Amino acid sequence: MNLCDYNEIRGLLTRHGFRFSKSMGQNFLIDPAVPMRIAEASGADESCGVLEIGPGIGPLTAELARRAARVSAVELDKSLYPVLAETMADYPNVEIVPGDAMKLDLAALAAEKFPGLTPMVCANLPYNITTPILTKLAETPCFRSVTVMIQKEVAQRVCAAPGSPDCGAFSLLMQYRMETELLFEVPRECFLPSPKVTSAVIRCTRRERPPVEVEDEEFFFRCIRGGFLLRRKTLLNSLSAAFPRLEKDAIRAAIAACGLPETVRGERLGLAEFTELARRLR
Known part of the structure; x- marks a missing residue:
């Protein structure tokens, strides 16, 4: 099944009676090149366990499963569970974890799901939780890297240099713990339904130590x-x-x-x- 084909997506969702939820920020990719580029940019390989947040119907999940040893995808929307059961049936190294990523202990989850593996995060993040989930991930030291697609505006803030118009407290708090890099933009037309904003993919790599020493x-x-x-x-x-x-x-x-x-x-x-x-x- 081509999980980025418009007609196949429509048939899949109709078959399971799925309806998009604006409150959950659901926008599914319909350009197959995008999940491939995101997964490749993450650097996932057989030594890694990947945490995904908000897998949708699973196009990025499938790309990660082809690269990583294990993929644990946290999904809040119960109506997507039967959809993912169908689309991920051919990937025995994928597990769907029901729950809210904002409420889960992600460090404990990574320790449970990825023993002996290097934990990382790769996701098309739901837009409605972008800033708080990025903050939480930055403050969870077990994750070596975080490669995510988010709103372009937020991506620019995360990667902004001091003195630039986009730089703010969130920029510095992220850069204290992570090295941040804006990789590429993703146009609105790559999604179903089309969001109101352009997206972008960033990669945040864990610093061995912060760039400054603080007393408190x-x-x-x-x-x-x-x-x-x-x-x-x-x-x-x-x-x-x-x-x-x-x-x-x-x-x-x-x-x-x-x-x-x-x-x-x-x-x-x-x-x-x-x-x-x-x-x-x-």
Whole structure:
């Protein structure tokens, strides 16, 4: 079965009485080159166990199964279980895991499903959970890499360089743990139904250690979020709003001690600058 053929997809879904759910962000690929490119970009091979989130009807799942030792695909929509039972019947190394990826203990799942294998993530992520699931994956150290298709806008944010218009707190928090790379775009016409946005594929590779050494990670992350709290305001005003118990003059002094002008905005700072700022604010 060609899982990217429009007519075969329609017949498959009709046969199982499936209806698309907007709330779950369901858009199925109809260009066979795309899942092949995503799976290839993931670097999956026989030494790997791949976690997939939101397999849909399984076109990417099948490509991963041809490469990896094991594939565990987490699916929330119960109406897709009989569909996947049919489409994945020829792949004994694929297991469909019922559940919500946002609620599952992914580290425990990887340890259970991939003993002796290198865990990685490869998925066409549901658009409605993109940011929280990427954050969760970045904070789950067992995954060597995360290769996912997401909204182009979010992909640009994840990979944005400090000082660029797309750079924000989410960019820096991801780049603290992962090396990020935007690989290629995927047009709307490659999906059924066609989404309202262009998609893009990114690869995030786990860093052996963060690029900066921080004294207190929780406070460091709080400083980064605080620096972007008031996006159009200066760093001084943004941090004053984020740390209401700190005197504004103390924040001003910390910014000056970092060699930064008082008028600087948070988006001009990279991880190194926020590291020094956090140290002085503490």
